[in-house]
Amino acid sequence: MESQLPGRDTSVMQVACDIETVRSFLAPARREGKRIGFVPTMGALHEGHLTLIRQARRDCAVVVVSIYVNPLQFGAGEDFSRYPRQFERDREMCEREGTDLLFCPTDALVYPDGYATNVVVERLGDGLCGRSRPGHFRGVTTVVLKLFGIVSPDVAYFGWKDAQQAIIIKRMVADLNIAVEIVTMPTVREADGLAMSSRNQYLDAEARRQAPAIYAALEKARAAWREQGIADCNTLAQIIRDHIRLNTSGRIDYVEIVSLDRLAPLGCVAPGNTLVAVAVYLGAARLIDNIRL
């Protein structure tokens, strides 16, 4: 039924700013049992996001993308006001990837007067990014649950760069018995290894030059484990810290090695259940990255 023309007929993408338009757009597809795929984003799209949209396009009859810079997940003094907003470019990218519906709500729609509800996943959000960003994951789970309520997707796509976020969202979905499948896709990287992120736009030339050292440090730890058999997490974390300190002018927020299922600190690498995660303040950005062992 889909157009097979190269470049695909993209003129059909609908842009919705209100909930009723979303629901009425999706109602026929839902009635017909068509699979609805959803990619929630904060805009400033890059190849990481496009990978999610493409996977949704492959898996689903209907692809919904949302763009919403969610104030609830930014703390005081964080980058909410300067977070990149480039709607026209984002809209074109979504259209080019075959998005069917682009949902761009306003703050007044998402958090109207009298708004009072929060969704909290205990424990999983306490460590890693949660420690330096209190309230961040509560903001994420709340807005994601709201977006799920509006879109009611069959499947939703998240990037693995935000591993803690993905793990927390999976927990929330399981705990609240939400009938949506959560698919995570691998981190997409620049040629030099830097994990793609909308916040990379904050980096000046020198910081951008240094930034690949973060992933290189993770890979160095992986090599130490694989090739030298170093499984002690303190030693591996120190390898990462040393490499970042030696090769960047950044300030390390955390280097943590935790279990994938519970995000609990590990003494020793548990093969297949180990997340090595870092956050570094570098130039004007706070960058995060991770690998699995």
Add this chain to the structure above:
Amino acid sequence: MESQLPGRDTSVMQVACDIETVRSFLAPARREGKRIGFVPTMGALHEGHLTLIRQARRDCAVVVVSIYVNPLQFGAGEDFSRYPRQFERDREMCEREGTDLLFCPTDALVYPDGYATNVVVERLGDGLCGRSRPGHFRGVTTVVLKLFGIVSPDVAYFGWKDAQQAIIIKRMVADLNIAVEIVTMPTVREADGLAMSSRNQYLDAEARRQAPAIYAALEKARAAWREQGIADCNTLAQIIRDHIRLNTSGRIDYVEIVSLDRLAPLGCVAPGNTLVAVAVYLGAARLIDNIRL
């Protein structure tokens, strides 16, 4: 399409103890766009519950009732362990009222190992019952959201005796953009005015004799407002307290006069937006009741 025989063919009620049975039972109805009505209960059913089920039966093609005594909404030292459990009687009552599906999950199904998610409605749960039952409404909103996730009803029914609960659930549903309509039904009372409650079973003969004084006190305040034009909330609350103290051996937990929309204390009756709510420890029970002015 429904049987019109008197007494209705009740042999068709399905009892489900797991989520997949619920979803597969409801899937055909959902595909056909049939309206699904849902009455969540903690069992120990009385006329109040039956009124909800009957309304659902009138409004909807499919009626789902759940029975689950939710541990999360009971505080330490509360009546979780002695809360009346009378499944066989409840099952028969549901069947007699034409329930299509009775969902009776276990604790292990609702809160499996590793469960970590809570839904919190801020402010609305701070006063009234929330003050003496910290965590109660968080338990209520969490389990109701989970049940909504499992059943995905079009409409759900709640009794007005638990006015604060109904107001909080409406807020949660609006805030989280859940596509369910919340219908509240008036408090059902015994002939002597006592609000029906599963907890009335805790009352011994003497406490049961005294219990109607709670509603009588509310009606006395209503009369003072209507007939004598007393609109000062302190005065009205005092009328209620005096009547309860004079006519029962109970201990008043609270008498509060608040706005219906925000549950904020009122100085003066705001006609159409006033909730007069009381809680009284009487004998072995904690009884609540309310009226609107």
